[in-house]
Amino acid sequence: HKCSSILDTTSKEAIGKPAKVQGWVRALRKMKDTVFVDISDGSTCEMLQVVVPKMIKPDDLRYGSSISVKGELFLAPNGKTELRATEVHVIGACNVFEDGYPFAPRKIYDPEYIRQYLHLRPRTRSFSTLLRLRDLATTMITDHLRDRGFLSVHTPMLTSNDCEGAGEVFLVKPQSKEILKNMKKEGQSEDEIYFDTTAFLAVSGQLHLEAVARALTKVYTFGPTFRAENSKSRLHLSEFYMLEVEIAFITRIEELMEEVELLVKQVIERIIEKGASDLHSINALEPQWLNKTFVCLTYEDAFNVLNNHANRLQQPIKYGEALSKEHELFLVEHNDGVPVFVINWPKVIKPFYMKECIDDVSKVAALDLLVPDVGELVGGSMREDNYEKLELKLPSTGNLSWYLDLRKYGNVPTGGFGLGFDRFLQCVLGISNIKDTVPFPRWPHNCNL
Ligand code: 4AD
C-alpha cells in the first residue's frame, strides 16, 4: 500500500489500486453494515469517502479523530473516488462532546467564533481552504515577478531605521540581564547595548531593497513586517506580510502604476485559474473589475470629489490631510467599484524618501492604490535620487548615511511600492476581517497564541 495524499486519490490512475491514506475525520454516516467516513488531509478541499465495514470499525472512530486507512480505491456511483477500507487505525482519538473540542460535525460557524480557537482553526474546512489559497497566492506572486525579471531579496527584519517615520516601530533588545551587564559600555542607554544602536523590527524593507536595486535593477522582498499601531480595525495587524518591489532606471510614476496594475490583475487571474475548486468552496466571487482599466486621480482630483460630496460623508475631508478609510472607500464606490490610484500627494504627509513632483514641489510622486471593501492596498513612490535634496530631508536619527551614500556612487532613479499581502487576500477572497487571512494574527493585546 503506497501512502497517498487525498489529492493523489482523485486522479484517474489511482482507481483500482491499493492505497494508504491518513487524515482527519470530517463526517460519519452509519449504515447497516458499513460506516461512511469523510476524511480530509489538507491536500485539497475535497474529502475522500472511506467505506468501512462495521466488522473492522474501531470504537473510537469518531468525528475529529486522526486515522490511517488501508484499502482499495474505487470509482463511486457519484463519479468520485472512494476508498474501501480493509484496515483502519485511529491515530489520535477525539471526544468532541466530552473533551471540549469546539467544533461539531456538519455545523457552520462564523469566523469570530472560529477565531477564538486559533490553534484548532486550521481543522475547519473554511480555514484550511484559506491556508491553501494563501499558499497559492504566495506562489503566484513569486511566479509573476520571476516572469517579469525580478529577483527575490531577503531584507533584514532587525533594523535601525524607521523607514516610514511614523514612530510605529517595535523596539528590540535582549532580555538577559547578564548580557546587558557584560556588554554595557560607558554612557550607553540600555536600548543600544547589543547592537550599539537602537534596533527595531522592520516596518518596511524598502531602504535596504533600494540598495540592492542599485545593482540588480529589478528586485522584490516578500516577508513579515511589523507595526506597533494602536489599531484593532478589520484592516490592521501588528505583524503583516508585505510584498515590496523596487525598480531601478524608471523615471515616471506612470511606469510604477503600470507595474502595480499588471501585478494585481495577473496574479488574481492565476489564482482564479489554479485555485478554482478552493475558491468555489468558499464562495469567492471573481472581482468585477478584472477587465477594467484602473482609475487614476491626483490628490487634488480626489480632494475635489470628496469635497463635492461632503454631505455624503461622516467626516469631511480637509485639504492636505491623509484620506480616512471612509474617504478611500467612497472614492472607489464613486468610480463604480473600479480600483483607484491616487497620485501626487502633499509632501508634508508622506515619508522623507519620496521624490518631489517636477511641476509642484509641494507634492511628491507617490501612489496609493485603493480597492473595493479594503481601501488602501498598495503604497509606493518614486524615490528622491538627488543627493542634496535627500540630505536635507534625511531623518537625524537612525544612521541613514549609507542610504544617502547610494546617491553618490553610480546613482540611478528608482521607484517602488509595497502591497499588503493580507489585505490582498481580503480583496481577492472577499474576507471582511484581516485576522481571518493569517494563521496566527497579532494585534494589540493579542500575541498569546
Ligand atoms: O503604505 P505603506 O506604509 O508603504 C510602505 O511601507 C513603503 N515603504 C512600501 C514601499 O514603497 N516599498 O505600506 C504598504 C502597504 C499598505 O498599502 C497596506 O496595504 C499594507 O502595506 N499595510 C498593512 N497591512 C496590514 N496591517 C497593517 N498594519 C498595515 N500597514 C500597512
Ligand code: MG
Ligand atoms: Mg500607505
